[in-house]
Amino acid sequence: MYTQAMDIAAAKGEKPGKPTRLENPEYQAQFDDKVDRGDFIEAKDWMPEAYRRTLVRQISQHAHSEIVGMLPEGNWITRAPSLKRKSILLAKVQDEGGHGLYLYAAAETLGVSRDELVEALHSGKAKYSSIFNYPTLTWADIGVIGWLVDGAAIMNQIPLCRCSYGPYARAMLRICKEESFHQRQGYDLLLTMMQGTPAQRDMVQDAVNRWWWPSLMMFGPHDAQSQNSADSMRWGIKRISNDELRQKFVDATVPQAQVLGVGLPDPHLKWNEQRGHWDFGAIDWDEFWNVVAGHGPCNRERLQARVSAWEEGAWVREAALAHADKRAARARAA
Numbered sequence: 001m002y003t004q005a006m007d008i009a010a011a012k013g014e015k016p017g018k019p020t021r022l023e024n025p026e027y028q029a030q031f032d033d034k035v036d037r038g039d040f041i042e043a044k045d046w047m048p049e050a051y052r053r054t055l056v057r058q059i060s061q062h063a064h065s066e067i068v069g070m071l072p073e074g075n076w077i078t079r080a081p082s083l084k085r086k087s088i089l090l091a092k093v094q095d096e097g098g099h100g101l102y103l104y105a106a107a108e109t110l111g112v113s114r115d116e117l118v119e120a121l122h123s124g125k126a127k128y129s130s131i132f133n134y135p136t137l138t139w140a141d142i143g144v145i146g147w148l149v150d151g152a153a154i155m156n157q158i159p160l161c162r163c164s165y166g167p168y169a170r171a172m173l174r175i176c177k178e179e180s181f182h183q184r185q186g187y188d189l190l191l192t193m194m195q196g197t198p199a200q201r202d203m204v205q206d207a208v209n210r211w212w213w214p215s216l217m218m219f220g221p222h223d224a225q226s227q228n229s230a231d232s233m234r235w236g237i238k239r240i241s242n243d244e245l246r247q248k249f250v251d252a253t254v255p256q257a258q259v260l261g262v263g264l265p266d267p268h269l270k271w272n273e274q275r276g277h278w279d280f281g282a283i284d285w286d287e288f289w290n291v292v293a294g295h296g297p298c299n300r301e302r303l304q305a306r307v308s309a310w311e312e313g314a315w316v317r318e319a320a321l322a323h324a325d326k327r328a329a330r331a332r333a334a
């Protein structure tokens with residue numbers, strides 16, 4: 001789902017990838033022309049090393065975010081209030097797992113292995129979207145994640161369907177279709193709760209109060225502070241700036257909150273007739289960087305859950321390999 005981390009620079013001490021293609025002015029000119037024409041760059045095409053490295057970082061952070069993003073919601077599958085809600089949530093969490101797999105596969109086309117990517121996540125070197133380091137305290141959080149977090153993800157991801165790297169753009173087409181189901185199921189859940197008891201409505205309001213600002217942070221730092229944005233824009237990886245996307249999200253979400261009947265926790269939220277947009281208050285960037293640096297409420301827990309899942313799944317990987325070897329041996333003998 002989730003893309004804020006795409007503008008987060010490589011972790012300190014992270015080694016640059018091995019250069020696989022020598023810089024070449026003639027190839028560079030062809031590459032630039034292709035990008036300017038809006039053609040896709042494909043896995044076997046020549047590409048500048050910095051472009052390849054940026055894509056590896058962005059696509060793998062995106063894949064990690066999908067996989068880690070399964071955790072806060074997976075936490076509620078056994079506690080869903082009805083069979084209908086349970087099956088919707090199961091389907092949604094499975095979708096996120098699928099998104100992670102498409103994206104790891106897209107990253108692999110750039111010459112990195114799945115093992116390297118997973119290792120970077122487990123060792124804490126790789127980033128993922130900081131939104132998943134917040135806890136899911138009540139059932140209303142599940143609705144609010146769908147509405148706001150998946151909603152912000154869609155805003156971020158629709159332009160990626162037109163990004164210059166073909167395998168990434170094509171993975172995003174399907175992902176975006178599924179994200180729109182995620183957003184709607186969340187909104188539907190909240191509409192139901194808002195028609196319920198005062199306690200249910202309070203629960204929704206409390207969840208909105210906790211998730212609103214972290215959702216706005218998902219678009220990443222302000223454009224002026226976004227160190228990777230200029231290159232990404234030039235290369236056609238990024239089409240719309242962080243601040244523009246954030247504004248689009250606020251403009252789309254405020255009317256939805258009004259229909260829902262919930263308040264948004266920002267006293268500065270006000271329609272600006274002149275700009276034709278909603279004005280909103282300042283984001284607490286200290287909180288954002290603190291969570292990115294690993295000090296959010298659930299950073300340790302999330303990483304620990306991923307590492308344990310990997311270790312506990314070792315026997316499945318071993319069994320699958322043994323089975324594949326046996327089949328290959330049988331095929332050779334036949």
Ligand SMILES: [Fe+2]
Nearest residue numbers: 001066096099
């Ligand atoms: Fe997703």
Ligand SMILES: [Fe+2]
Nearest residue numbers: 001150179182
């Ligand atoms: Fe999603």
